[in-house]
Amino acid sequence: MLSPNSKEFKAVEAYLNTHFKVWTKELVQFKLIGSEVSLSGTTNFYLESEVIDIGTELRITFDLLMNTYQQQQNKVTLKHRNNKYTETFLYTERTQIITLENK
Amino acid sequence: MKRILLLASLLPALAFSQEQNKFAQLEQELPTPNEYRNAAGAPGHNYFQQKADYKIEVEIDDETQKLTGKETITYTNNSPDRLEYLWIQLDQNVRADDSDSKLISVERMEDFRSIGDLEKKMFYFDGGFKIEEVKTTSGKNLSYSINKTMLRIDLVKPLAPNGVISFNIKWWYNINNRMKVGGRSGFEHFEENDNYLYTIAQWFPRMCVYSDVEGWQNKQFLGRGEFALPFGDYEVSITVPADHIVGSTGELQNPNSVLSTTQRSRFKKAKNADTPILIVTQEEAETAEKKEQEIKGKKTWIFKAKNVRDFAFASSRKFMWDAQGVDIGGKKIMAMSYYPKEGNPLWERYSTKLVAHTLKTYSKYTVDYPYPVAISVHSKWIGMEYPMICFNGGRPEADGTYSKHTKYGMWGVIIHEVGHNFFPMIINSDERQWTWMDEGLNTFVQYLTEQEWERGYPSRRGPAHLITNYMRGDKDRISPIMTNSESIWQFGNNAYGKPATALNILRETIMGRELFDHAFKIYCERWKFKHPTPADFFRTMEDASAVDLDWFWRGWFYTTDHVDISIDAVDWFELNSGNPTIEKAKAKMEMESSDEHIGVSRNKKSIKETVNERDGDIDDFYGKHDIYNVDALDIQEYEDFKNTLAKAQLELLNSGKQIYEVTFSNIGGLPMPLILEFSFTDDTREVIRIPAEIWRRHEQKVSKVFVFDKEVSSLRLDPFLETADTDLDNNSWPTKKQPSRYELFKKKNLRENPMQRDLRLKELNN
Numbered sequence: 001m002l003s004p005n006s007k008e009f010k011a012v013e014a015y016l017n018t019h020f021k022v023w024t025k026e027l028v029q030f031k032l033i034g035s036e037v038s039l040s041g042t043t044n045f046y047l048e049s050e051v052i053d054i055g056t057e058l059r060i061t062f063d064l065l066m067n068t069y070q071q072q073q074n075k076v077t078l079k080h081r082n083n084k085y086t087e088t089f090l091y092t093e094r095t096q097i098i099t100l101e102n103k
Numbered sequence: 104m105k106r107i108l109l110l111a112s113l114l115p116a117l118a119f120s121q122e123q124n125k126f127a128q129l130e131q132e133l134p135t136p137n138e139y140r141n142a143a144g145a146p147g148h149n150y151f152q153q154k155a156d157y158k159i160e161v162e163i164d165d166e167t168q169k170l171t172g173k174e175t176i177t178y179t180n181n182s183p184d185r186l187e188y189l190w191i192q193l194d195q196n197v198r199a200d201d202s203d204s205k206l207i208s209v210e211r212m213e214d215f216r217s218i219g220d221l222e223k224k225m226f227y228f229d230g231g232f233k234i235e236e237v238k239t240t241s242g243k244n245l246s247y248s249i250n251k252t253m254l255r256i257d258l259v260k261p262l263a264p265n266g267v268i269s270f271n272i273k274w275w276y277n278i279n280n281r282m283k284v285g286g287r288s289g290f291e292h293f294e295e296n297d298n299y300l301y302t303i304a305q306w307f308p309r310m311c312v313y314s315d316v317e318g319w320q321n322k323q324f325l326g327r328g329e330f331a332l333p334f335g336d337y338e339v340s341i342t343v344p345a346d347h348i349v350g351s352t353g354e355l356q357n358p359n360s361v362l363s364t365t366q367r368s369r370f371k372k373a374k375n376a377d378t379p380i381l382i383v384t385q386e387e388a389e390t391a392e393k394k395e396q397e398i399k400g401k402k403t404w405i406f407k408a409k410n411v412r413d414f415a416f417a418s419s420r421k422f423m424w425d426a427q428g429v430d431i432g433g434k435k436i437m438a439m440s441y442y443p444k445e446g447n448p449l450w451e452r453y454s455t456k457l458v459a460h461t462l463k464t465y466s467k468y469t470v471d472y473p474y475p476v477a478i479s480v481h482s483k484w485i486g487m488e489y490p491m492i493c494f495n496g497g498r499p500e501a502d503g504t505y506s507k508h509t510k511y512g513m514w515g516v517i518i519h520e521v522g523h524n525f526f527p528m529i530i531n532s533d534e535r536q537w538t539w540m541d542e543g544l545n546t547f548v549q550y551l552t553e554q555e556w557e558r559g560y561p562s563r564r565g566p567a568h569l570i571t572n573y574m575r576g577d578k579d580r581i582s583p584i585m586t587n588s589e590s591i592w593q594f595g596n597n598a599y600g601k602p603a604t605a606l607n608i609l610r611e612t613i614m615g616r617e618l619f620d621h622a623f624k625i626y627c628e629r630w631k632f633k634h635p636t637p638a639d640f641f642r643t644m645e646d647a648s649a650v651d652l653d654w655f656w657r658g659w660f661y662t663t664d665h666v667d668i669s670i671d672a673v674d675w676f677e678l679n680s681g682n683p684t685i686e687k688a689k690a691k692m693e694m695e696s697s698d699e700h701i702g703v704s705r706n707k708k709s710i711k712e713t714v715n716e717r718d719g720d721i722d723d724f725y726g727k728h729d730i731y732n733v734d735a736l737d738i739q740e741y742e743d744f745k746n747t748l749a750k751a752q753l754e755l756l757n758s759g760k761q762i763y764e765v766t767f768s769n770i771g772g773l774p775m776p777l778i779l780e781f782s783f784t785d786d787t788r789e790v791i792r793i794p795a796e797i798w799r800r801h802e803q804k805v806s807k808v809f810v811f812d813k814e815v816s817s818l819r820l821d822p823f824l825e826t827a828d829t830d831l832d833n834n835s836w837p838t839k840k841q842p843s844r845y846e847l848f849k850k851k852n853l854r855e856n857p858m859q860r861d862l863r864l865k866e867l868n869n
Contacts, residue, residue, distance in 0.1 A: 034848065039511055039561030040569060046848050067216070070209070071593065073580055075572065079843065084832065088577030 004034070016045055019064040024055045054080070056100050060087065063094040125774050126654045126799040132661065133638040139315035144642025145629045152634055154179040155310035155335040162342040162401075163278070163301060163418060168290055171275040174307055175240065177335075178268050182313060185261040189268075190313075190321040191254040192332075194305035195276045197324050198284065199231025203251060204326040228277070228284050232308065235273040245270055252324040254308060272308050287487040288494070293421065293443070296392050300422075300443055301343075302482045302494040304415035305330075312533065314634055322535050328588030329534035329541075332412040334632055340405045343418045346391050346398040348383055350424070350441040350478050351416035352491045353408030361404050373426035374435060379455035383424040385444055391420040392443075408490065410473075410632060412531055415489035417441055417480040425451065429459045432471030436462060442481035449499050449513055454479045457514060457556070461521040464552040468620065469525045469627040477524060479517050486516035488523030495520050511561060518556070519549045530630045537637060538588040539660075543602025544640075550603060563600075567611075567827040570596070570604040574665035575771075575829035584660040585637065604827060605659045612776060612825045613795070614650050622647035654774060654795065664772030666826050669833035671804070673818060676762040678755075681744050683737035691731040761814050765836075766806040771829060774798035780822040783813040790822070 003009060013032035022028040030047040037043045058078070065072040074089040080100055087096040136142035138149040156179075161172040180186055197204050215221050237247045237256060246257040262268050278301065281289030288304035312320040312331045320331040338356075341349055349361075358367055366382050373380035390396070408414060421443035429436045440454035458479050462472045474491045482494040497513020499505035522545045526532070532540035550565030563569070573581070573596040580592045584602055591597045610619040626635070626643040641656045658664055679686060715721035745753060767777060777793040789811075797805050820834040828834060831841045 036848065037508070039507060041563045044844055044848070046845055067213070070211075070214070073576060073593065075576060084830070086575065088580070090577070090580060 004032075012045065016047065016064070019062065019066075020047075021061040023059040024052055024057075028052055054100070056102065058098045058100070059095065060089075060098065061095045062089040063091075066091050066094065125658060125772075125802055126796070127657070129641065129653045129656060132657075133641065134316075134636075136642075137315075140636070140639055142642065143646040144626070144639045144644070145646075146633055149183075150633070151181045151183070151315070153181055153310070153313050153333045155333045157307070157335060157337045157339070157414070159307055159337070159339045159414075160342070161306070161339065163303070165299060165344045165347075168278045168280075168299065169275060170278055170303065170306055172307055173271060173273040175269055175271050176308075176310060178262070178270075178310060180262045180264060180266045180268075180313075182315075183264050184313075185263055186258070186313065187261045188258060189256045189262070190311040190319045191256065191272075192309045192311055192321075192324065192330075193232045193234075193249065193252050193254050194309070194324050194330070196231040196249075196252045197326050198228060198279055198286070199251075200227075200229070201251070202231070203323060207325065226283070228279060230277060230279055230284070232274050232276050234308070235275070236271070238271045240269045240271060250323075253311070253321045274308060276306075278303070281485070282483070287485065288415070291483055293392075293445075296394060298392050298394075298419065298421050300417070300419040300482065302415075302417045302480060302487075304413075304487065304489055304494075307414075309413070310335075312634060316634075316636055317533070317536075320533060320535055324535070325589050327591075327594070328536065328538065330413065331533040331535045331634075332531075334410050334412050334531070337408045337411060337414045338405070339408075339414055339416075340403050341416055341418070342401050342403045344398075344420065345400045345402045346394075346420045347402070347418045348388075348420070348422040348424055348441065349404040349416055349418045350422070350439065350480055350492060351404065351406045352411060352414045352489060353406035354475050356405040356407055357403075361402050370426060374428040374437065376427050379425040379427040379438075379440070379451075381423065381425045381451070383422060385423050385447060385451070388421055388423045389444055394420070408474075411490040412528060413489050415492050415494075417482075417492070417494065419443065423447075423451065425455050427455050427459055429462055429477075431462055431466050434471075434475075436472055436474070437476045438462060439476060440479045440481070445483075445498055445501075446481040447499070448503055449497060449505060449510065450481050453510075453514065454481070454495075454517060457517040458521050460556055461518045461552055462524075464555050465522055465525045465548055468548050468551060469624065470529065470631045472524065473529065473631075474524070477521055479521060486520045488520045488528070490524065490528040493517075493520035493523065514556065515549070515553065515563065518552050519545060522549050522552065525627070529632060530627050531632065531634050533634065533636070534588070536587060537585075538591065538594070538598035539584050539602040540635070540637060540640065542599045543584070544606065546599045546603035547606040550607065564603045565607050566824070567604055567608055568824040570600050570827050571665075571829040573600065574663075574827060575667070578663045581663040583663055601659070605655075608825065608827065609644070609652070609655065612778070613652070613655060614644075614648055618648040618650060619644075654799075658773045662772070666773045666775050666828045667769075667771030667830045667833075668775060668777065668820060668826075668828060669768045669770055669830070670818065670820050670836050671766040671768050672764075673766075673815075673836045674764040675815075676764070678758075678760055678762070680757050681741060682757070683733045683741055687731045687733050687737070694731075759812070761811045763809045763811070763815055763818075764806055765809065765818065766804065767820070768804050769798060769802060770833075774802070775826045775828075777807070778821050778823065778825065780819045781809070781811070781815050782817045782819075783811070784816045785813055787813070 009032065016032060017030055028049045030049050033046045033048045035043060035045045060076055062074045062076060064074055070091050072091070076087045078085040078098055083101050085098045087098060089096060137147060139147045140150065141147045156177040157174055159172060159174040161170060163170055178189060196202060215224065234249065234254070237245045239245060248255050256270065279286050279289040280292065282291055288302050288306070291300045293300065310333055312333050314320065322328065337353060339353065341351065343349060369380055369382045373382065422441045423444065424439065424441050426437050426439040429438050438455050438458035440450060440458065442450040442454065458477050462477055466472050476491050478492040480492060480494045482496065483498050484496045485494060486496055487494045495513070495516045497509060497516060499509060523541065525548065526545040527534055527541035534541055546564050550562045553560040553562045573593065582590065582592045582597055584597060610616055622644045625647040626640055629643060630639060641652070645652050715726065748756065774795045776795045777797060779791045779793070781789045781791065791809070793807065818836040821828045
């Protein structure tokens, strides 16, 4: 696990913020709060934003690792109220829009 | 909400079948059984396969990193067909200048962001086989033609059934720098002391498979779909610098001329040792690599291998070498490792022990390991398999430390690549066509082997819940498992992870361990040293177990559906006993305990007296009648009703059974068993397993009625994470959302690193 004060932590945070962007009315600022590496091969990064007005539509660009691996497939699963939305991001489709149902 | 169920309402529900296909038998998809492959999934009574024997002389020039070879191939036509031509594979041509592999890789301008990216694209390497001659054994030129990675020899006279032909080929090629050009084989250069470590494979022109399924399997080698090779016997003479140590497929024939007396005596000791014995120590290897007492000249190592489908070797003066005898099926097998000092401390400690463990575990689940040696060679980054020998990554840092990931990565890759001896080196499927048949089956047994190596081993692939993120992905970028190797999206998940998971699910959930293990072993026994196809596997697993698996193969192997089954509704019923004494009292109690409107409660206090309370003449029959009172007529009617029931029916009626109707939807499309865990109000639990066939006529929605003595407090679907259900939020009643990883992370308060935590601990202890 990276220490929050380390150079590496800041670099990862910057990289994540470059390749995972969420817009509501404006760009959401994320802060990396930590990470976990599991031995089964998964690494989890945890990002947090200030409280925001989520509105009705989210525009998400998620092209993490795609410059290195063209076949990289990213997924966002959004839980909002009782609904769950999943979007997939590909090399050719790096931006997706999620329209929220207000129920 | 509980409902009271009147006996009269217990009407049979009529089920209307709709057109279904998820449980349709696979007959149309599978090839028609015939005399070569029968309907039970076994080799048919006229099964045949070709034989290719090789006698090869090869030399590595350590100055130029060039490999030169000549071979005599003796090819036996066991087929019923006359062969006008023979096809030979030239795999090195995948690195030739005119290779299709380079042309067909998709590129976009965004890929070239730096001069380095462009340099990589422009990098020129003079790769590929340079064929010098193809001749008869009497020295006459044979007519041949090269089509990229395939070479066709046109025979003067067709090779008749049972005919045998021998011919010679001479060639050379430049060995690729694996660290620059990549590849399954090649060399790694070590700047310190200027040394090379060669891992050599796909190094000689090799016969294609001619079979009842493909004819000649001469599908071009594009780089991903691996190899299809016939079995045969090999005698290979490998000439390398005299101070090199060679590890190879087969058994060393001339130890006296290539090994020192000390090495031979250590090797002998290793045979009966219960822990690896060093034949070349680190000190000796380090002395050799410094080249201080350089031994000039060359040595020729001679190896023989029987009934193998390929031949590979490794050579370097940097090699340490250790070995340990393993007893399998009454035979002594030498588990061995070759590694440079850069592999230590990991390699000396673990590699050979992992080889030995892998041989034992795989022999238990598949077939007894049939070869005399099994070797793990350390080569940075990759993992690649050949008969009796494999090249594996897992390199510690230069300072001798290593991360947990490096350790588990090394353990996993060694188990996996040694495991490939069984799939596809022995149970020899066509890798060019189907990656999953060796990678998937191998990854499955790898999982079993890892779990026997260390309790709780963090296996990357095998457990059902680890495949769910892949399976719920964008279906445009997921291929069915039954897809040719070259066309697969998400290779690792598709050909390794998903089939390994599917087999694990068959073993744990659909078939059970006993039936699965028996059928899987039958498949391995039937097809060892033969060429099985997917249909042979599918059929054998059914035939040996009496479990209809067509729906499972159809869903998991032929579609990209995923598993998402939801609990839609739970309706609770209780039987009405019909006994007025019981039922009226119960009704009264329910009425009295029911919620009361606020006006009624307030009026009880604020209205001191109502008119009917004051004037006794207001209440008539209805006003005075107590509907909860049990009168003689009620009793009489109940007695009459009881007389219509048999004793057992009456007992059931009075049993107080709790009845639940549960409705499920199949959202993901893959039919799977319903594994249900009911928890009761008395804190007990019961697990009920309903086979997947419940979906056979109702593919989208099913319901089931459960009868218990006790009241159910909650219900979970797939509580042991065994079906790869991709959404666990809809698996509970009452609804219980899974906490997200984020919530769990916050709960764990992991904002500090382990060392910071350690500091806190020290402060606490002070």
